[in-house]
Amino acid sequence: MHLYLYDSFLYTRNFSKIIDGIETRLTDLGLNGPSVVMDLSNKMPILIEKELKIGANTIVVIGNDHSITNAINIISRVNPNTLTLNDTAIGMIPIGKNDNEIAKMLGIDFEINGCEILAKRRLEKIDLGLINNNxxxxxxxxxxxxxxxxxxxxxxxxxxxxxxxxxxxxxxxxxxxxxxxxxxxxxxxxxxxxxxxxxxxxxxxxxxxxxxxxxxxxxxxxxxxxxxxxxxxxxxxxxxxxxxxxxxxxxxxxxxxxxxxxx
Amino acid sequence: MFNKQNDNDILKDVEAVVGPNTHVKGKFNCTGNIVVEGELNGSIKTGGFLLVGAQAKITATIEANEAKIGGIIDGGIKIKNVLHITGSAIILGDIECGALIIEEGAQFNGKCGMTSGSKETKGIKKSTEKQKKSSVGEEKEKKK
Known part of the structure; x- marks a missing residue:
């Protein structure tokens, strides 16, 4: 099961057509799952943990580079035992061609085409940096x-x-x-x-x-x-x-x- | 002698570079090629090539597979294969290497010992040993 984290900027600009298209494609591919609008509150890690316990094994970030950085720092606050429970993978659907350098480097296609990358589920173990254990x-x-x-x-x-x-x-x-x-x-x-x-x-x-x-x-x-x-x-x-x-x-x-x- | 590599070729496959405005203190260990253009105090150890630029100032013991040195080195140098000392180099310390090239203008104060590390020196050693043996044999035959 996939859990979708939407960046809040998607609701402040006119992205509704793109989001509708993505959601339809995800349903066609059988990748639909619960979705949450991402914020930096302390509730987010608890919410993610709940979904992981129910059976989510993939967290998909919908947004841009900033969304990924925020998501990684939110996910890092989730209990590590819960994260390993389902061998949680992280995916991304990049929205907009600006501020999406991470997606380019990871070979993820933009917007609706990014759904196909999710479906193929090609996994790579990526290193992370940690500053001041925080x-x-x-x-x-x-x-x-x-x-x-x-x-x-x-x-x-x-x-x-x-x-x-x-x-x-x-x-x-x-x-x-x-x-x-x-x-x-x-x-x-x-x-x-x-x-x-x-x-x-x-x-x-x-x-x-x-x-x-x-x-x-x-x-x-x-x-x-x-x-x-x-x-x-x-x-x-x-x-x-x-x-x-x-x-x-x-x-x-x-x-x-x-x-x-x-x- | 340097696998026909010039300085730019060496830079194409480099693991670490110490730039002209950086100062390194401590044990600088690598496995690949290193370029030093700045200051370094401590020790350098690499299984690859060490290139020391003319402006570099190194107070350290050096161990490498091959090296080309153009700066000031205060410390012992141990090179498994070829050590190339360019005309701009000033070396204060002992050298141990497989093969040695010293360009005109280089300053070197220390002892120099050759190891049997490089293929070239091994080849020379073998041929000189053979020559010695054959000359001893000839002398014995003459005495008889």
């Missing part, structure tokens, strides 16, 4: 160093980063970051159990490019500790204050993906 992220976190910042990596070594650098920590590389990754020939995947930490120095960028020398610092890490940063941007949606420990939760979620996924 906030989960799927794609990336980033911050600007307005002072000297230190990152202690896997307890082995420490990176000391100068003021002015931009730091991105990548789990699932979306389009903008993917361009950088392709250019730098970095292997990045959300199923390898490691993050790519990319440090881009703001000052020497063009100078180094002319010299054809590496202008970035790139390292891989399973877990790390940041000192000297007041807040970080999480999945381009949330802000995490005073980030301290960040770790990679390998194969944390079973995600329904398309065959055209980018990893």
């Amino acid at each position: 906030i989960h992220f799927l794609t990336n976190i980033n911050f600007y160093c307005d002072k000297e910042v230190s990152i202690e990596i896997d307890g082995d070594y420490e990176l000391i980063i100068n003021t002015g650098a931009n730091v991105s920590i990548i789990n699932l590389a979306t389009e903008g970051i993917r361009d950088v990754i392709m250019k730098e020939k970095i292997n990045s995947s959300p199923v390898d159990g490691v993050f790519e930490i990319i440090i881009k120095d703001a000052f020497n960028h063009s100078f180094n490019w002319l010299k054809k020398k590496p202008r970035l610092t790139i390292v891989k890490a399973k877990k790390f500790k940041i000192t000297g940063v007041d807040f970080i941007n999480v999945d381009n949606l949330l802000k995490a204050e005073k980030p301290s420990t960040i770790k990679n939760l390998r194969s944390k979620i079973d995600f329904i993906v398309g065959k055209n996924r980018g990893f």
